[in-house]
Each structure stands twice: as structure tokens, then as C-alpha cells.
């Protein structure tokens with residue numbers, strides 16, 4: 079990848095410096111710059127920091143998660159190794175700021191995350207049928223059911239979350255209704271391999 | 287004091303103990319001549335401290351300061367973008383401006399200096415999620431060095447720039463015999479002076495050796511002359527009496543008297559408790575045996591950011607603050623850097639870029655650097671440090687005969703540092719916690735107020751009444767600092783001493799030292815063998831400047847001398 083632009087589909091033109099210069103992408107307000115320090119420019123994700131890609135994430139889901147972190151429903155479980163990185167960041171936001179930052183998150187754009195985990199997407203496809211009931215057949219999510227779009231975050235992050243649901247470090251707080259629903263559904267995935275496979279399948283939904 | 291929130295998770299989980307690694311001599315069964323020498327070294331702390339010196343990335347001397355003698359840029363005035371205004375970025379900018387380049391510094395933070403950070407009254411501590419404002423009194427002597435605090439004279443580049451820029455230095459005490467070594471589980475949890483720990487442990491070891499030398503305990507028998515010589519050495523080393531016995535010594539401090547009345551020495555401490563408390567670990571009794579912590583150390587008068595301000599005075603082009611870099615586009619004939627500033631996206635096209643952005647941010651910044659170069663950047667793992675500084679209404683430690691230096695404790699705060707400056711003035715700022723690597727998480731999980739109450743509780747066990755002296759305080763978790771998120775990179779686990787000759791360093795280090803596409807130079811202590819020391823940052827800047835000069839001269843058919 080020598081040139082930023084070479085070989086990229088037109089839809090991804092944003093990455094070219096012209097797109098940057100043309101102000102097509104949102105600039106974080108001063109008070110939200112630190113979100114981009116962990117989550118990367120345009121919230122593209124940063125695996126070293128374990129902060130997932132958030133670009134374009136649905137505002138309702140962003141708000142809900144930020145409230146969950148703030149209310150200590152998510153991120154403070156002793157085994158949630160990375161949730162604790164995020165928790166104080168949300169705790170510092172007012173309710174009003176949560177609304178504002180969700181709009182910013184939704185406006186950000188970056189290329190779809192590159193796959194990193196190497197599971198078997200074919201096997202994953204079969205496993206995904208149960209997930210589709212809530213997350214949609216294309217992984218697009220369903221606000222009415224509180225289930226997020228799964229095509230946004232990085233594969234390594236989805237794996238972490240499925241493990242968190244499985245171990246109960248996410249989705250076991252009594253106030254976490256949606257988390258508990260997801261926690262019940264994750265029990266269908268028996269082992270690490272099943273988790274990798276289903277996430278690999280989800281990755282293939284990104285480019286559709 | 288502040289109420290401590292639910293700390294059950296904090297108090298229940300002991301921070302991972304990175305210090306208590308067995309020393310080589312502890313695992314050996316047979317005593318050989320070499321082991322004997324190791325033992326002597328251990329008693330003096332050299333091998334024990336060698337471990338901890340590796341812990342801070344100490345590897346080798348960095349060598350003499352190069353004469354830069356950069357070729358003047360001339361009429362073309364090549365353009366340079368420097369990303370990040372820490373030690374490395376400022377050094378490059380200062381040198382290249384003097385050589386006639388047009389240098390623009392782009393800095394993400396509201397301040398320059400990076401990890402070189404001293405806080406005073408009113409300064410912002412930009413911790414993500416817990417922004418703090420320094421609440422010390424408005425007094426130039428009441429400051430806290432949140433980052434660099436110690437400068438040894440053999441860090442030639444630090445010395446060179448301090449001298450060249452007229453930055454005044456003073457001696458800083460690191461080791462102090464009247465300061466304490468404290469173990470909550472030993473000696474009734476009471477602090478014991480460093481002097482007693484050192485004197486008694488050397489005494490015991492020496493006595494042991496004194497007996498062992500003529501008992502054929504070695505792989506080769508020692509000649510009678512050897513025995514005599516070793517015994518003479520050991521007697522002096524451990525302050526043994528004529529019979530080779532250790533019965534206590536004035537080296538451990540006097541219990542009373544010694545001036546008008548006869549001196550009374552302390553009884554030797556109980557050897558088992560002494561050994562149990564693992565006084566040689568961590569940054570305790572033998573701190574000064576580490577070459578980078580060896581006395582005498584220095585600090586900059588008025589705060590260690592003096593060097594930063596000196597650079598800023600010299601650099602003429604305004605530094606662009608609050609300007610996080612958003613993208614780096616490396617082209618054949620230039621480099622484009624996109625950054626945000628005042629709510630707008632800006633870009634600058636430069637002939638050369640010197641990038642000191644912490645490597646762990648690079649995977650989150652769109653760029654088209656070569657793939658292996660990007661892989662090298664992503665291979666570095668950030669380390670972590672944590673400090674608390676408390677303003678004390680009275681210099682109570684001076685009443686205990688302590689003037690500067692460090693107390694070490696087996697509590698999570700690890701250390702208490704007494705200021706070397708402002709002796710006998712009314713107030714002082716005391717370093718009240720210093721945690722390393724995985725230990726930092728313990729404090730990061732607390733709010734700033736909780737950290738201070740926790741440090742107060744720990745300090746109370748060393749200095750009864752400590753809490754009442756606290757007037758103000760700041761905490762600085764480097765892993766949580768905006769635009770920084772760590773200190774001390776390594777090529778493996780995040781623990782620099784495990785990175786020695788790691789395969790990843792071998793694979794990537796020299797690649798990252800070379801400019802990508804001939805234009806993008808990676809700099810900072812992260813590109814050195816001395817990460818988490820300013821000398822490493824200066825050294826990386828010097829290396830990159832020499833490399834640039836070589837290339838610039840080659841372009842015009844010249845060779846660089848040296």
C-alpha cells in the first residue's frame with residue numbers, strides 16, 4: 079500500500095487528503111478530541127489500545143453504551159480487562175455531552191476494519207442464523223430490539239465482547255436488560271472456535 | 287480527607303509483583319568463586335540493582351555527543367514538519383532551524399514538553415476522563431516533576447543542551463541513609479532507616495563469608511593469602527569486628543550520643559525479617575547502585591521543564607498547539623501531514639517529517655508508510671508509570687533528619703521522595719507514590735481524590751501524622767494522559783527488561799531508525815535503547831539529524847565527515 083488512494087473503491091475516497099481538505103469529515107470538538115486518542119482518527123479503531131472502531135455507529139447504541147459505562151453497568155467487572163479503560167471516559171460526560179458525542183461518532187467515517195482473526199466464515203454462517211433474529215440477516219442491527227450493527231467494530235473487539243458475555247463480565251449487571259438478552263444468546267457459541275467462526279462470517283457482511 | 291469509594295477490587299487485588307524476581311545467586315546451589323563475587327556484589331546491591339536497571343531500559347552508554355555540523359539549508363529553505371513537541375521533537379526543530387530549515391512543529395496537546403512535565407499552581411493535568419488542575423500554592427518553589435526527575439551526568443546529551451541553553455542544574459539527592467525502608471509486615475510495621483538495612487544486611491553477609499572462606503566451600507581451595515585478603519575486604523565491607531563478627535555498627539546510624547555523650551549503636555536487625563522483606567528488590571535501599579541513578583544526580587533548578595522552556599525560547603516559528611495529526615501521506619517528492627486545528631482540518635506539505643508521536647497511536651492514524659515500517663511501529667508495546675505529588679504544609683521529614691532522598695515501602699505507593707530543594711523553607715512537595723508498569727492499573731482505577739486518600743493512608747504508616755500535613759495534591763497516570771498513554775516502550779511484553787535482544791527489536795529497530803521513503807523519520811526515546819530516559823530521546827534526535835545530513839550532503843555530491 080504505497081499510495082493512500084491506490085486501488086481503493088471510490089466510496090473510500092475519504093481517505094485521500096483531498097477529502098480531508100474538503101472538510102467532508104467531522105472534526106472532533108475540543109472536548110471530544112480524547113475519544114480519537116484511543117479510538118483513532120475518525121474513530122477508526124486501534125488494536126494496541128484495544129479501543130474498537132466506532133466510525134458511523136448508530137447514535138442510539140452509542141448513547142446506551144455510554145450511559146451503561148457511566149452508570150457502572152458496564153466496564154467495572156473485575157474480569158473486564160478493557161472495559162475499565164473506557165468506563166471513566168464515559169463517567170466524565172454529562173448526559174448532554176453523551177447526546178452530542180453520539181452525533182459526532184455517527185458522523186465519523188473510516189475504511190471497514192481489516193480482518194485479523196482468521197476463523198472459518200462458512201461454519202460461522204450456519205452459527206449466525208440464530209444471531210440474525212436480533213442483529214438482522216446482514217448484521218445491520220435492530221434498534222427496536224436494542225441490538226447493534228455488528229459490521230462496524232473490529233473483529234478482535236467482537237471476539238472480546240462475545241467472551242465477555244460468555245464469562246459474564248458483560249451482561250450480568252441486574253440493570254443491563256439488553257446485555258442479559260445477549261448473554262443468553264451467546265451460550266449457543268460453545269467454544270473459542272465457534273466465536274472466531276461466527277465473527278469471521280460477520281466480517282464478510284461488511285463489504286455488502 | 288476525601289472519602290474512599292468502593293475500593294474492594296483495589297485492596298483485594300494486589301498489583302502484580304514485578305519486583306520480586308529471584309536474583310541469580312538465590313537460585314544457585316553450589317558456591318563457586320564466581321558466585322562468591324556475585325554474592326559480594328549482591329550485598330553491595332550491584333547485581334540486584336542490575337535487574338532494576340534493566341527495568342528502566344538501561345542497556346548501554348549512549349556514547350559521546352556528536353558534533354552535528356549540519357549543512358546549512360541554503361536558499362531552497364527545505365520545509366520540515368516536526369510531529370510532537372517533546373524532547374526529541376524540540377531538539378530536531380532547534381537544530382534544523384539553526385541550520386536554516388523552515389521548521390513547523392505540530393503538537394496535539396495544549397502544552398509542549400510531552401512527558402517532560404512539571405506542574406505548578408493552576409496547571410492542567412490532562413488525564414483523560416479526570417482532568418485535574420494543580421492546586422498547589424502559587425509559589426515557584428512548589429512544583430512537581432511529573433515525568434523526568436533525575437539526570438545523571440553521564441547522560442551527555444542532556445548535559446550538553448542544558449549547558450548550551452544556559453539551563454541551571456542542581457544536585458538532587460536520590461539515596462538517603464536517614465530515609466526509611468518500610469515493610470508493613472516486618473519490625474512491627476515500623477519504618478527502619480535505610481542506613482540500618484544496608485549496614486546490617488552487609489554485616490550479616492560479610493560474617494557469613496568471613497566464616498566460609500576457609501571451609502573449602504569453593505570450587506577451588508583458596509590460598510591462605512587469598513583467605514586473608516578476602517577477609518580483610520569482607521571485614522571492611524561489612525564493618526565486622528576483629529573476630530569477623532557483626533555486632534552492629536555506627537554505619538546503621540547512632541541510637542544516641544556520639545558527640546557530647548558516648549555513641550550507642552543499634553542492635554542488629556533480625557536477619558530473617560530483613561531477608562523476608564526483600565529489601566534489595568524494587569527501587570529501595572540500593573537505588574543508587576544503578577548507574578543511571580548513581581549519586582550524584584542532578585535536576586533542573588525550578589523544575590525539570592526548564593529545558594523545554596529553553597528550547598521554546600530559542601525556536602522562532604510559533605509551535606502549533608492543540609493540533610493532533612490526522613494523516614500522513616508519504617509521496618515521492620514530499621510528505622503531506624493533515625492535522626486538526628481550531629475546529630478545522632489543515633495540512634502541511636514538507637520535504638521531511640520528524641515524527642515523535644508515541645508509536646502506539648500510529649495504528650490509529652491513517653498513513654501510507656511502508657507495510658513493514660507500520661508493522662514495526664505496531665510491534666512496540668507501551669509501558670506505564672504513575673506518580674502522586676502532595677503539597678505538605680510543613681517539612682516534617684526535616685524534623686526526622688531527612689533532607690532529600692527516597693523512602694521505599696512494600697505498600698503499593700512504593701516510594702516517598704523528599705524534595706532536595708527549598709531546605710528549611712515552610713512547605714514542600716513530596717512524591718507520595720511512584721508505581722511502575724502493571725502496578726499502575728491499581729491507581730488508574732481510582733478517581734484522583736481516591737488516589738490521594740490512598741497515598742495518605744500509606745504515608746501515615748511511614749510518617750504518623752502524614753495526612754494532616756497534606757494541603758494539596760496531584761496524580762499523574764501516564765497510561766491515562768491525553769496524547770501520551772504510556773511511557774517506556776518495549777518490543778515484547780511491555781516490560782523493558784524482557785526486551786533485551788528480543789526478536790522484534792532485531793527485526794525492526796534499524797528499519798525504524800531509517801527514514802521511510804527517505805523523508806519520514808521516526809524519533810523519540812521509543813527509537814532508542816534508553817526508552818523512558820530523556821537521553822534516549824536526545825539520542826534518537828541526534829541519530830536522525832546525522833542521517834538527514836548524510837542524505838542532504840549526498841544529494842549535492844558531498845560526503846559527511848564522521
Ligand SMILES: Cc1cc2nc3c(=O)[nH]c(=O)nc-3n(C[C@H](O)[C@H](O)[C@H](O)COP(=O)(O)OP(=O)(O)OC[C@H]3O[C@@H](n4cnc5c(N)ncnc54)[C@H](O)[C@@H]3O)c2cc1C
Nearest residue numbers: 370372373374394400401434435436611810811818819820
Ligand atoms: C514518570 C516518568 C519518569 C521519568 N523519569 C525520568 C528521569 O528521571 N530522567 C530522564 O531522563 N527521563 C525520565 N523520563 C523519561 C522522559 O520523560 C522521556 O524519555 C522523554 O521526555 C521523551 O521525550 P520524547 O520527545 O521522546 O517523547 P514525548 O515527550 O512523549 O513526546 C511526544 C509528543 O507527541 C505528542 N503527540 C502525541 N500524539 C500526537 C499527535 N497525534 N499529533 C501531534 N503530536 C502528538 C505528545 O503530546 C508529546 O508532546 C520519565 C518519564 C516519566 C513518564
